[in-house]
Amino acid sequence: MQPSATPYEERLTAPRSWWLISFLVGLSMALILLPFGTLPMLGGLVGGTAAAAVVTSAYGSPRIRVVGGFLIAGEAKIPVTALGKAEVLDAEEARAWRTYKADTRAFLLLRAYIPGALRVEVTDPDDPTPYLYLSTRAPERLAQALERARAAA
Numbered sequence: 726m727q728p729s730a731t732p733y734e735e736r737l738t739a740p741r742s743w744w745l746i747s748f749l750v751g752l753s754m755a756l757i758l759l760p761f762g763t764l765p766m767l768g769g770l771v772g773g774t775a776a777a778a779v780v781t782s783a784y785g786s787p788r789i790r791v792v793g794g795f796l797i798a799g800e801a802k803i804p805v806t807a808l809g810k811a812e813v814l815d816a817e818e819a820r821a822w823r824t825y826k827a828d829t830r831a832f833l834l835l836r837a838y839i840p841g842a843l844r845v846e847v848t849d850p851d852d853p854t855p856y857l858y859l860s861t862r863a864p865e866r867l868a869q870a871l872e873r874a875r876a877a878a
Contacts, residue, residue, distance in 0.1 A: 733870030739785030747777035809846030811868040816840035
């Protein structure tokens with residue numbers, strides 16, 4: 726294995742049904758512009774679909790990576806040495822931690838369409854963030870990658 730190899734990488738892509746909804750938004754725009762003629766209708770179909778697809782793609786673009794001794798989750802970049810215990814959350818526990826158990830100071834990278842999550846304690850005394858809540862499709866693999874990165878650091 727190469728030293729620069731990424732032990733874990735995941736993109737939190739939007740579900741396929743959202744792409745269908747993007748097309749339906751374009752179809753709605755086409756129907757709205759239908760009274761103005763064929764060309765505006767086609768423009769509405771293409772423009773509406775493209776705009777909805779851009780929004781869907783942007784929402785489904787965050788990545789979670791463990792690389793080079795860092796956990797990179799969306800816009801956050803945290804050294805693995807500043808992280809504590811990782812707790813794998815099932816769907817019910819994940820819902821609890823993003824609602825009534827949530828701390829307002831916590832870093833949340835959540836996507837409602839991903840049922841599982843990982844909660845990682847932040848042990849850095851200078852960081853006011855108590856924990857990270859990360860929606861992930863493979864919480865066990867992410868926890869193992871963090872453990873391996875911590876052991877290597």
